[in-house]
Amino acid sequence: xxxxxxxxxxxxxxxxxxxxxxxxxxxxxxxxxxxxxxxxxxxxxxxxxxxxxxxxxxxxxxxxxxxxxxxxxxxxxxxxxxxxxxxxxxxxxxxxxxxxxxxxxxxxxxxxxxxxxxxxxxxxxxxxxxxxxxxxxxxxxxxxxxxxxxxxxxxxxxxxxxxxxxxxxxxxxxxxxxxxxxxxxxxxxxxxxxxxxxxxxxxxxxxxxxxxxxxxxxxxxxxxxxxxxxxxxxxxxxxxxxxxxxxxxxxxxxxxxxxxxxxxxxxxxxxxxxxxxxxxxxxxxxxxxxxxxxxxxxxxxxxxxxxxxxxxxxxxxxxxxxxxxxxxxxxxxxxxxxxxx
Amino acid sequence: xxxxxxxxxxxxxxxxxxxxxxxxxxxxxxxxxxxxxxxxxxxxxxxxxxxxxxxxxxxxxxxxxxxxxxxxxxxxxxxxxxxxxxxxxxxxxxxxxxxxxxxxxxxxxxxxxxxxxxxxxxxxxxxxxxxxxxxxxxxxxxxxxxxxxxxxxxxxxxxxxxxxxxxxxxxxxxxxxxxxxxxxxxxxxxxxxxxxxxxxxxxxxxxxxxxxxxxxxxxxxxxxxxxxxxxxxxxxxxxxxxxxxxxxxxxxxxxxxxxxxxxxxxxxxxxxxxxxxxxxxxxxxxxxxxxxxxx
Numbered sequence: 001x002x003x004x005x006x007x008x009x010x011x012x013x014x015x016x017x018x019x020x021x022x023x024x025x026x027x028x029x030x031x032x033x034x035x036x037x038x039x040x041x042x043x044x045x046x047x048x049x050x051x052x053x054x055x056x057x058x059x060x061x062x063x064x065x066x067x068x069x070x071x072x073x074x075x076x077x078x079x080x081x082x083x084x085x086x087x088x089x090x091x092x093x094x095x096x097x098x099x100x101x102x103x104x105x106x107x108x109x110x111x112x113x114x115x116x117x118x119x120x121x122x123x124x125x126x127x128x129x130x131x132x133x134x135x136x137x138x139x140x141x142x143x144x145x146x147x148x149x150x151x152x153x154x155x156x157x158x159x160x161x162x163x164x165x166x167x168x169x170x171x172x173x174x175x176x177x178x179x180x181x182x183x184x185x186x187x188x189x190x191x192x193x194x195x196x197x198x199x200x201x202x203x204x205x206x207x208x209x210x211x212x213x214x215x216x217x218x219x220x221x222x223x224x225x226x227x228x229x230x231x232x233x234x235x236x237x238x239x240x241x242x243x244x245x246x247x248x249x250x251x252x253x254x255x256x257x258x259x260x261x262x263x264x265x266x267x268x269x270x271x272x273x274x275x276x277x278x279x280x281x282x283x284x285x286x287x288x289x290x291x292x293x294x295x296x297x298x299x300x301x302x303x304x305x306x307x308x309x310x311x312x313x314x315x316x317x318x319x320x321x322x323x324x325x326x327x328x329x330x331x332x333x334x335x336x337x338x339x340x341x
Numbered sequence: 342x343x344x345x346x347x348x349x350x351x352x353x354x355x356x357x358x359x360x361x362x363x364x365x366x367x368x369x370x371x372x373x374x375x376x377x378x379x380x381x382x383x384x385x386x387x388x389x390x391x392x393x394x395x396x397x398x399x400x401x402x403x404x405x406x407x408x409x410x411x412x413x414x415x416x417x418x419x420x421x422x423x424x425x426x427x428x429x430x431x432x433x434x435x436x437x438x439x440x441x442x443x444x445x446x447x448x449x450x451x452x453x454x455x456x457x458x459x460x461x462x463x464x465x466x467x468x469x470x471x472x473x474x475x476x477x478x479x480x481x482x483x484x485x486x487x488x489x490x491x492x493x494x495x496x497x498x499x500x501x502x503x504x505x506x507x508x509x510x511x512x513x514x515x516x517x518x519x520x521x522x523x524x525x526x527x528x529x530x531x532x533x534x535x536x537x538x539x540x541x542x543x544x545x546x547x548x549x550x551x552x553x554x555x556x557x558x559x560x561x562x563x564x565x566x567x568x569x570x571x572x573x574x575x576x577x578x579x580x581x582x583x584x585x586x587x588x589x590x591x592x593x594x595x596x597x598x599x600x601x602x603x604x605x606x607x608x609x610x611x612x613x614x615x616x617x618x619x620x621x622x623x624x625x626x627x628x629x630x631x632x633x634x635x636x
Contacts, residue, residue, distance in 0.1 A: 181354075182355030183355060184355070185352075185355035185356045186351065186355040186356060186357060188356060189356065189357050190357040221360045223348065237379075249370055249371060250370065250371035250372070250373065251370075251371075251372060251373055251375065251376065251394075251395075251396065251397075252371075252373035252375070252379035253373075254371050254373070254444070254479055255410050255477060256444065257408075257409075257410035257477075258408045258409050258410040258444050258477050258478070258479045259371055259408065259444045259479050261444050265445040265446060266445075267444050267445070267447075267481075269369035270370075270403075270405045270406070270482055270483045271367055271368065271369050271483040271484075272348070272364075272369075273368055274348070274364040274365055274367075276365060304348075304349065304357060304360045305357070306349075306350075306357045306358055306359050307359055307360070308359070308360050308361075308362050309350070309359040309360070309361070310361075310362045310363070311347060311350065311359070311361045311362075311363065
């Protein structure tokens, strides 16, 4: 998110936003009403898919329009604790130009945070996404099991920018317009991405059953920040290994209780994990009891469509004037879990 | 907390132009008790350990938080084993419910633990539940691999490794075990003796108890309380106001320093009315070697 302090000016004992940034506000972006007003209905399993379109606020076609910066995902509907119940939904995000934001549909509770009447625990995304005027993204919601969900409210949360001045919609503060321009350029090859196994991991009802799944990093480097999982049966253990280099991420096996979170409170990796193009993550799971299990595993992070290079200076190197480790990249992760006082 | 390395290089226009190769050698890592003991069976009211949690020669690891899956209550003792005298990270075993969280809400350590192929973490577990207890401990780590060819990174790692002998993670709990309150003896005053060679910077507090209680915390030497009421008074306040648990420990805005050889005194009074209220307190923070101050 853009640091706003530079746009605040002190006047006597009060602090005033500079004229060009008065219209910057927290915002909930609701879907377009393609299928009538909310709540939407997600059809029963096997009965179809709900397609939802989120359109950027269409206002003032001035320079960069009125972008919406997506920072959180949140939904309501159903019961939050039923593992295979009303929230058993897969989601896929696509942009209007065909760009995918996930390698396969992911389980909604590894992607969206939960809200109820009080709207708590949204899911954070790890790279802001700017939805510019007239742009839109599509979300596809498909029930994996059970009947239709009739009270479904999927929202995007973030910041709405109106970088304009006055009613004539002239260009606003030059500095903030410049920042937005940089974010637009950045989003061309750096954008949020959710990585999941090619297919959900399915264990038959056999104690000790072992399954192996894999995730392939196909086109460009990927940076994972968090890990989350939903399973119909929590009695399993998991090991993650990168098979091209043989790099293992653990000296044993983790379980859902001690090693993996969900979309609202994902397991925040102590250090983000860079996977180069061509890397293959092998996920080995073992069922610990005689009940069947379906496991949905998702990594939250961002795609970095740029070459891998050796940097001349490695430690404490600022990346650019709009994005550094210090002002955004790690802080948003660590502050959320309380690691930074 | 971790050695800081830039991930991206960006052009003035904002476009990401390169990803740092070096970052391929810095990975997250889950450190568990060594195989085949990922799951440690602790017999009812019995003990198992010490069990090693060790990393390979591929590189050191910095443990930043702990989580656990367990069948029942237990006490845990962490030590650093470098092949000679084990260095305990606590004055006595503490309740796992005070320092081991879960994958969703891990316990964030106030100071990371550095381990490498020569220095391993080891753990001893004691059951409190009275039934066989399966316990799986995980330490989530940052791990810089040794293949990193960057001299600055190597220097930074050596510096961190050396620093841990001067300052590092430490836990204190009440001397003499948990506090037991009963209707016949509803109040108690117990002390925590600070090591005579090392200062202690108190940063986090967490507790597990059978029921509610009121508590006051004092410096044993000066009589000064951590709880400041009007007119310089102090008195016991409900535990849930200033004590958290392993998921959300109470964190001080700034660390509170107790000099070496001092005592922390706690006064507690039962408010639960239970036949027995057993209280496990854990004070987490950093030890600071006193020689560092005298030098």
